[in-house]
Amino acid sequence: TEPALAGFTPWPADLADRYRAQNLWTGETFGEVLAARAAAAPDRIAVLDTANSWSYAELHHRARSLAAGLARLGITPGDRVLVQLPNRAEFVEVIFALFELGALPVFCLPAHRAAELVPIAEAAAATAVITCRTHQRFDYAALAATVRENVPSLRHVLLVLDEGQELPEGARDIAEFRDEPVELPGPSAGDVAFLQLSGGSTGIPKLIARTHDDYLYSVRRSAEICELDSDTVYLATLPVAHNFPMSSPGILGALWAGGAVAMTPDPTPATAFPLIERFGVTITGLVPPVARLWTERAEAGDTPDLSSLRILQVGGARCQDELARRIGPALGVTLQQVFGMAEGLVCYTRLDDPIDVVVSTQGRPMSEFDQIAVVDDNGVEVVPGEQGNLITQGPYTIRGYYDNPEADARSFTADGWYRTGDIVSIRPDGNLVVAGRAGDWVNRGGEKVSAEELEAHLLEHPGIRDAVIVGTPDPVLGQRICAFVQPADPEQRPTLTAVRKFVRERGVAAWKMPDAVVVIEEFPETGVGKTSRKELRQLLTEGVHGN
Ligand code: J2J
Structure with missing residues (x-):
């Protein structure tokens, strides 16, 4: 039976037949x-929050x-x-x-x-x-x-x-x-x-x-990878309507496994840590800025008992290696990196992966039926290991947006692969490393600087707690490099000169030096807690200037 909703793009019939024959699509609702x-x-308990406990x-x-x-x-x-x-x-x-x-x-x-x-x-x-x-x-x-x-x-x-x-x-x-x-x-x-x-x-x-x-299918496969069972207590820490806490494995994975879903009204350690102790939470998922907050809080010591927590997932935006290294020891958990998208494809590091994979990669596709390719701007596959645009198709990746042919023309290839917009490389061991969004490059007079890469350098600076790089318009260069930084100590604001010296001493090409440093206490966020580069750019156009 074909879906009735107008505006929905179905999978090609031969693929759909194969997904059913392989029992990936099981026919259950x-x-x-x-x-x-x-x-x-x-x-058995299904849902818990501060006011309710439902079987x-x-x-x-x-x-x-x-x-x-x-x-x-x-x-x-x-x-x-x-x-x-x-x-x-x-x-x-x-x-x-x-x-x-x-x-x-x-x-x-x-x-x-x-x-x-x-x-x-x-x-x-x-x-x-x-x-x-x-x-x-x-x-x-x-x-x-x-x-x-x-x-x-x-x-x-x-x-x-x-x-x-x-x-x-x-x-x-x-x-x-x-x-x-x-x-x-x-x-x-x-x-x-x-x-x-x-x-x-x-x-x-x-x-x-x-x-x-x-x-x-994606929920079931995610629950298997995360080894969920009826003892699982999944804490929805990110806004639960988001695809990550919904399905990777999220609340639906916990219910699929017969476990419990717990809810925290906000993700701060002050609210979430006591709920972890109270509900016996075993797994949750965070975006990197929240993971940083939790890690810092745990490193400071004297927290509620977090010993029930076994798996901490981080995803939604690139988790810098520097932070990834600290999460497991600080919180006493197995870290799992999750690179996913509401359009479909979700990659996980596996629970038994070596630490190098967990800290330095964003994992590999959850399904052997996921197809991925890394292509250049002409759609030609790059040399294995090189960076390029990630495209994908598979049993849970959409073939088109809902009723939006214009977006489809941009975001899907002629044969139905989804263009993720992400720049990745695939390591010989099959794990992906996300280098950034196709748009998250500063193009400084033709020299391209990956925002992610420069951020990783800045994070090694002891005086910098977190950093976001955005390109700002420049009449000569096209774009210049602006570094928004949160100081580790509000009394010690890093200066442009100091930051440039630090980056230079790390052996980084001169054209990657920030042109401006803007110190701010808090980064603006998107609805789900990812740092919003768009709003940071907006701040600059509104006249916030660096030094
Ligand atoms: C770098 N970039 C990442 C990661 C997502 C699980 C986890 C996340 C999402 C999600 C999701 C990243 N490192 N680990 O739906 O089921 C960026 C990529 C990607 C985009 C998708 C899930 N994890 N990203 O974040 O639809 O750029 O889904 O294409 O909100 O977030 O965003 P979204």
Whole structure:
């Protein structure tokens, strides 16, 4: 059966047949997986947050009950529903209710505002939004109302309310829709399960349609690689709607394995460390800036008991070797690097890899059916080991964005490979090293400087805690090199002269010397906690100047 959703680009039939024949695509849906786990171990804990502890039976009942209520409200299979919730138990209830019903969650981040949500809702032609009343003093209900005013297809605003919170006019409380469960036809495994958002999009948002079949395969394979089982407690530390904490192996991997999902409302050590102790967390995933915070906190000593934590994953942006070396010893964990993308391909270092692989590479594809190639700007494969553009296809990598032919023309080759936009090299042992984004090069008068490479040098400076390199316009050179640095000690601000001297003494080519150093206390972040180069460039155009 072919998926019915218009705007979805299916896999070529021969490949789809092969993925089914090899039992990569098993024909199961997320709703069926939850039903099976609830039948096998009804009393086992499925979801934990600071306010709730739900068994598999309870989660399953809640999902079926809310699915019935949403159907009564008029939400139908195939409808798109924006879900904008912080890390809390109801997130899991809501997405499984939508899966039961065959409606498609559109995974928005708590950091998104109207400028992001309106185009997303339009591109998805969403009919409803499910969000909370407030979180960290931001009024999400008001934001949802704004989105509804601007997007004609959007009819319903549904809110998860806390004790004592009032329902604003025009919105409904999801508690009113926890009906008696009913039999629903439900989706089939080849159907699109949800829409995920592409990382760096400008203009029309790039929506990523993933099917139950393809996504479940990636979740299952990820859970195997991370050795999850029913004793697993996965802590969702990053915003849970992001593809990494969702599926690599994330909350869905933990549930697939019959383990528990725990939620932290924010990723700071002050909040997350006590929750690790309280819930007995065994695995979590972080972006590098958060991993740095955790490592520094642990190195300082006197933390809650973190001994249950066995695996710490780092991904989403390049983890510098310098930080990677410190994580395992500081936190008493096995480090795993994860290089993935919402479009599909996910690479992992394996738990038994030698330390050199874990510290210096971003791992290798999770599946033997993933195909990867490194090509030059003309699409010709580079000499093995050389850097180039990573392209990929496989059993869980999309063949096109949702209803976006323009983006497809840029991001996919004629024969359907996804152009990741990442510059990588593949080592003889098969592990990938990410050198940067195709765009993260400063082109200084024709001399190209990898931002990542220069950042790695700056991080070796004892006075620098973290560093981000961006190119800034220059009338003569085209671009010049600006180094944003966070000082290790706020009283000791590194100067341009000192930084240049340091880099030069490390034996780095003269044309890679920073032209400016800007000291700032905090880096602006994208919704998921990655440092935002875009906003740093914006800061420069707004007149922040270096020395
Ligand atoms: C360098 N760059 C990385 C890494 C992602 C697991 C993990 C991460 C994501 C994710 C994900 C990187 N080193 N370790 O979806 O399932 C950059 C690359 C990539 C882009 C994708 C998952 N890990 N990146 O980050 O869709 O540039 O997915 O193409 O948000 O992040 O971003 P996103």
